[in-house]
Amino acid sequence: MSLTELMVGYGDDSDNFANERKNLENDLIALNQIFNDIFYNDALVRVPAWGKNISGQTARFYIEPSFSIDIINEQTVFFWEMLDKYTANYLPVSFKQSITDKLTQLGRQNKDGFHRSKLGRWQDYLITLPSIVQAPTLNDDVITSIHQALLNRLQLKISYQNKWHGSSAERVIYPKGLIFIDNMIYFTGFNPTDDHIDDEVLLKAHRNFAVNRITEAGVIDKQVPDWVGRDIFSLDNLNKLGKLEPTDSVQIKLF
Structure with missing residues (x-):
């Protein structure tokens, strides 16, 4: 919209209209500078373009539809860039596409600001090659x-192909999370069991599963018990307890 249209909601003093109009124009110029300095984004668009002479023309302003007020810093962009690089060779197509879409969004918002930063310049010195061990295909x-x-x-009900058997067996699991180790993904959760005052008893129901050996999975419209959400059973704590290691150790069995 034009300055005249904006003044309908901005100006409230007809005797001081010219000054208020000039103040509004200065505010828009300052806002455009903020978008450029903080968001690295030309979110506030002027037609004719900013910096061009508008003598004899009616300047119009609008907000770029793709603009988001989210703070995008170099650490955020670095995270998504690295996630894209290090998961490109084994994430399912749907996951990979979501990361690609996020990077496209960040590209629209950030432009070349990230690539001028210290973190961004590291990209010129990094390359990611596929793992020597071929990642399994995921469903x-x-x-x-x-x-x-x-x-x-x-x-969650899953059909799981046991390590030493060709057939799949169905089982219900209280899901807890996903574990990424090298180019493998594991699903971790608990076998159905009643609540117990002793956490060690509940930990005996903990299991890990290789996602590539889950042949089918279906969500059951039934909530997991509250005890699954206890702090002691957080992924960080399970990891500290050695429960997330996909080995046939004394502590854990990979089914």
Whole structure:
């Protein structure tokens, strides 16, 4: 919209209209500078373009539709760039696409600000090659069901191919999370069991599963018990307890 249209809601003193109009124009110029300095984004667009002579023309202003007020700093962009590099060779297509979409969004908002930063310049000195060990193919439907169950705290029924058996067995799991180790993904959770005052008893129901051996997965419309959300069973604590290691050790069995 034009300055005249903006003044309908901005100006309230008809005797001081010219000064208020000039103040509004200065505010818009300052706002454009803020968007450029902080967000690295030309979110506030002027037609004719900023810096061009508008003598005899009616300047119009609008906000770029793709603009988001989210703070985008170099650490945020670095995280997504590295996630894209280090997961490109084994994430399911749907996951990879979501990361690509996020980077596209950041690119629109950040432009070349990140690439001028100290973190951004590291990209010129890094390259990621595929793992020597070929990552297994993952089932997108299985990943989607796991994701849905985790976010909604719902129970999950899986068909799992045991390590030493060719056939799959169905089992219900209280889902807890996903574990990324090298180019493998593991699903971690608990076998169904009743609540108990002793956490050690509940820990005996903890299990890890290689996601590539889950042949089917379906969300059950039934909440996981509250005890699954206890702090002692957070992924960080399970890791400290040695429960997230996919080995056939005394502490854990990978089914």
